[in-house]
Amino acid sequence: MITIPVSSHDAAQIFALEYYLMTEKKFTDTIFMLWSTTPTVMLGKYQDAASEVNLSYVKDHKIKIVRRRSGGGTIYTDEGGCQFTFIQPTTEKVIDFSTGMNLIVTALAQLGISVTIDGRNDLLAKGRKVSGNAQYLEGNYRLHHGSLLFNTDQASMARVLQVDPLKLASKGIASVRQRTGNLQQQRPDWSATIFRRYLKQTILEMIPHSIYHLTSADKTCVSKIKQRKFKSPFTNKPFSDQFSCSKKKYLKGVGLLQLSFTVKEQRLTAIKLTGDFFSTLEPKSFSTALVGTTFKPYPVFQALSQVLTATPIMGLTAETLTALIFEQQDN
Template identity: 55%
Template sequence: MTEKKFTDPIFMIWSTKPTVMLGKYQDVSTEVDLTYIQNHDIQLVRRCSGGGTIYTDNGCCQFSLVQPTNKKIIDFSDGIHIIATALKETGFHITPDSRNDLIDDVGFKVSGNAQYLLNDYRLHHGSLLFDPDQVFMNNALRSDPVKLKAKGISSTRQRTGNLKRQQPTWSPSKFKKELNAAVLNNVPHKIYHLCSKDKERINDIAEQRFCSGNLLSSSEKLSFLKKRYIKGAGLVQLKFEVKENKLRHVRINGDFFSELDPQKFSNILDGTPFTPSAIHQIIEKALQPTPIVGITAGELVDLIFKKNCPHTRH
């Protein structure tokens, strides 16, 4: 996306050691049991896309689809179609849901997907829960009660399933091999092999982008915290201060999808008069070039001024 500039779509299937991946806009303090992951050697990274926090290990896998595009919008259709078709061809019963997940034949989530745009490319990536360590996953991740209530469940475990249930004799490596073959069987393709120079550069980028920075930066305590789950868009959370009747230190978090820069969003709102009309004007302007999928400026303003919110601190 930044250096190779391939003109063809790129597809990859890959796995990690035990890892928790935060979405671009998520607050680590509300999503992750930091003590648990530190005690169990689970690495923590923040990816470049929106969406929710996931746990992944060698028992499951991820896929990535990088496509050249001149459309500056989040669009899950191509990536979902490719992976759903391949899963069905390998004998799995799955269907896409209304947002960005795949669910199995009994209604459990088996894949979550996310995207971001960069340099005229769209990256679509997704997780595939074949046979992850359920103990690690359940203990490492926290579930926001607002989101759980909206979905009518009491825990993430109630909502997620494993694809291995449909292919109990398969190992994770066989699953990845069969899935990769099914994807490639559907399209003309050629294989690109990484050379040693590629691998060195990849390690440099990984060190710069994923192994530095303060993942805890969004966990600061501010006077007001408002959150809401919006169907089709996800959870959105706003933290802020009000000083001398002006909005200060706005922090936007959630599992929504956008190209919005959270620091720039905070900066342009800082010092805005604390009135719905003034804040609406600024937010609407900020969202014009970088909209939040499924969430309007009016909904964010309503959230800021929502009264009797159980998640508001004074």
């Protein structure tokens, strides 16, 4: 394993570094990084900022917003927690959280902190979420990054995040504050700085590793990628929000899905897919593949089958997505 020291607290800079390591540097061994941020909102690849975030509060409190290249949900991070990254060479084109999450669970256990894996990508401590994880594939690499809440400002998190009621209902809760917790409850004598130091030390003791320090040339390339791909969280927001119909549903093992579309003369003329699911699907490609399709179940199913065969959405079938589109809304 190769570990790379990270001094930046700018999430956009670190996301650019991750992308650089996968697309240009291309190490042949697994990469591990541990890092933290100033107060930041991280949007999933397929999420709409206006629906997920209290934008006025974020602006007033100068909280940064950045969009990940991975799917999953929106999270809030600050100096009270940490983020970890694993970049693994792979020829398997599948999302798989097991290796990274099991490693984190084992490392935390060695620190006397007990957590359990919940669902597809969360870690819980005493029934409360303390870690969210996300992945994406790029070339022959799988990137797994996640967050750990140690003494994160829960009040700010609750004000920043606007979690969809359907998602909250699926967890049997009414608010973000009910869902999340901090690991400091199990180590009240530690600061977040001490926690990060011990966690990194523990992981590096578990796996033989070497250290790679970024060169000035590396840093120049990363800065260019940041400007090109992570400058604004709104740059890859797909198309207009003006649609005549919208269908939304939380599916276990998939996540929250929302399909917004317009039909004219029995054909789809616009369609947008948003949510907290995991895929390598590009939003514009999804729209392009569906626009013009006859608005009947079988033609839509055929088009969706082709899209999802080429770029699967974790846990989702074309049949399920077709059923959502044509599902009758309750009056």
